[in-house]
Amino acid sequence: MATNMARDNVTHPQMGGEGATWIGMSSFVATDHVFQNLGDGTYFHSGLLALRACIAADVNITYKILYNDAVAMTGGQPVDGNIDPAAITRQVHAEGVRRLAVVTDDLEKYKNRVGLAPGTEVHHRRALDSVQKAFRQYPGVSVIVYDQTCAAEKRRRRKRGTFPDPSRRVFINERVCEGCGDCSAKSNCLSVVPIETSFGRKRRIDQSSCNKDYSCREGFCPSFVSVVGGRVRRIAANQEVPRHLQLLPEPQRPSLEEKNPTISW
Known part of the structure; x- marks a missing residue:
């Protein structure tokens, strides 16, 4: 492979x-x-x-x-x-x-x-x-x-608005991908991740870590799709977690009545 x-x-x-x-x-x-x-x-x-x-x-x-x-x-x-x-x-x-x-x-x-x-x-x-x-x-x-x-560092600077942020994002059509891994070999990029599907192992681009290098497209593969101007949909914040955190009981605090207490670990 x-x-x-x-x-x-x-x-x-x-x-x-x-x-x-x-x-x-x-x-x-x-x-x-x-x-x-x-x-x-x-x-x-x-x-x-x-x-x-x-x-x-x-x-x-x-x-x-x-x-x-x-x-x-x-x-x-x-x-x-x-x-x-x-x-x-x-x-x-x-x-x-x-x-x-x-x-x-x-x-x-x-x-x-x-x-x-x-x-x-x-x-x-x-x-x-x-x-x-x-x-x-x-x-x-x-x-x-x-x-x-x-x-x-590119991602850090883009968040601060101090580095060019291309509007193009690259995706892999998993129904076309044959799972050969040539995109990974060409790019050496950790954002190209394997994904198990009912048709076998394919490749997917992790948009949360993609640095828009685009070298993965140099692989010999017809499965790449470019989207220009689109934005990745963000998952809405889960409101259930803060509510459940409020229900947690306060931890029991140790008594420090001694004048010179010694705390051992």
Whole structure:
């Protein structure tokens, strides 16, 4: 099935040590090259040192620096420091990296290539696989900067009205869906969920978590339906729950008549 992604992930370095383990492993394994993911926040506070060590050791590795535009893991705080994808390309170029690419979902942002390091390629995210295949043939350290705002942060900003909110929503016609899972394989999106029906397992888009990325439509499937301008119907609040909560008795409070009571757990 398409959802069984053949991925061979190895090594679990500490935060800031991404790629450093490959320096020791590379001389003792048959693999010639590896890819290493590195978040923008980690890159700024310590990950650059591991990248610098890989350059010094002259190992074959491609860093994929994920510029998510926020520290989404801990609540969406701004990334420390004044960095952006262009600044990252200039910094790693100054460290000695000569094969560079920016992969993005918004090519318009880079049409003038302002601030990018010399020789930096710019590709749409749909070309990521071909870019990776080309970079793994390159000897030494190479860098791909993947520029796309974190999905969780997109939802936060849309609720605040500070991020574009497309009017298009995508649905799956479950009677047409064959349950192949190609939409999940193409998008890697957790909002594409399996649903059991009388006709077998199908796919459905969870509208409550969908970030309107639309990459699920790149799957080879005729079951997708787009609705422009429509709104998801919200379930009315259940009034029975507050009423039943009022009927709950007050909990019995412990007596604290002692002058210096000790509470043990």
